[in-house]
Amino acid sequence: MTPNSNAAPKLFDRALLARRQERARKLEPATFLLDRVVADMEERLSAVKREFADAADIWTPGEGISFGARFKSFTRIAPPGAQEVLALQPESLDLALSALAFQFVNDLPGVLAQIRRALRPDGLLLAAMIGGDSLTELRQCFAAAEAELEGGVSPRVAPFADLRDIGSLLQRAGLALPVTDVDRVVVRYDSAFALMADLRRMGATNILFERRRGPTRRATMLRMAQVYGERFSDADGRIRATFDIIWLSGWAPHESQPKPLRPGSATASLEAAVKRPPKSG
Numbered sequence: 001m002t003p004n005s006n007a008a009p010k011l012f013d014r015a016l017l018a019r020r021q022e023r024a025r026k027l028e029p030a031t032f033l034l035d036r037v038v039a040d041m042e043e044r045l046s047a048v049k050r051e052f053a054d055a056a057d058i059w060t061p062g063e064g065i066s067f068g069a070r071f072k073s074f075t076r077i078a079p080p081g082a083q084e085v086l087a088l089q090p091e092s093l094d095l096a097l098s099a100l101a102f103q104f105v106n107d108l109p110g111v112l113a114q115i116r117r118a119l120r121p122d123g124l125l126l127a128a129m130i131g132g133d134s135l136t137e138l139r140q141c142f143a144a145a146e147a148e149l150e151g152g153v154s155p156r157v158a159p160f161a162d163l164r165d166i167g168s169l170l171q172r173a174g175l176a177l178p179v180t181d182v183d184r185v186v187v188r189y190d191s192a193f194a195l196m197a198d199l200r201r202m203g204a205t206n207i208l209f210e211r212r213r214g215p216t217r218r219a220t221m222l223r224m225a226q227v228y229g230e231r232f233s234d235a236d237g238r239i240r241a242t243f244d245i246i247w248l249s250g251w252a253p254h255e256s257q258p259k260p261l262r263p264g265s266a267t268a269s270l271e272a273a274v275k276r277p278p279k280s281g
Helices: 014-026 032-046 108-118 136-150 163-172 192-202 218-231 270-275
Strands: 054-058 073-077 093-099 119-131 176-189 239-251
Touching: 014 192, 032 093, 032 119, 032 176, 032 239, 093 108, 108 119, 108 163, 119 163, 136 192, 136 218, 136 239, 163 176, 163 239, 176 192, 192 218, 192 239
Parallel strands: 054 073, 054 093, 093 119
Antiparallel strands: 119 239, 176 239
């Protein structure tokens, strides 16, 4: 079979992600970000004045999203291994939800297109993913330590999509009325090593295909932690770690949804309105 030249590049080792997430479940999981997202998702859904009969949770890690009792049917789709294929029938869902999974997807445009096909007309996708400037502090400090001690920089923190990218991908997938926003969460730790322990318990350590395969030198780790403390600590000595949670939503097109006006269809002239003389007092 001839390889597909248009296939998305493989940034993430999803088989390794599955193993890391399984390891995290066996540890004491760090779920504070996921708990925050699920609570926020429930609040956002409660503000939508529409009933959803058939819903699905797509790839949320851990125990997934737990408020499926409000729907007629609720399907949990567990995180896949290497493949990013959704076994969903066309127009089978009114609502697709996902929490903190899409940041590790190799072909996000393809996954969003699959969700769009699975949604019935006027069906909703509501998801949250890590993006933006998340872990920028850790990225900078590893880069500084490696440049200083090893003469080069290796990929340590995954590249994250920004808000503008996500909005464009929603439109590209054919979703109407796309909306994106960011919830910035700053978490404080005693040290960079405490932060990395939490990432391990989230199943969110480095899964880049281009990652360094050998162990990191002890001197590099110590220097990274030192730089982190110098650059990103508060007066009490604790360090800061940024997590940007990008929220995204879009609807499967339906005739009832608001439509933009056709060019030239306006009944009033903006030029005339601007030039209109003010009313006399």
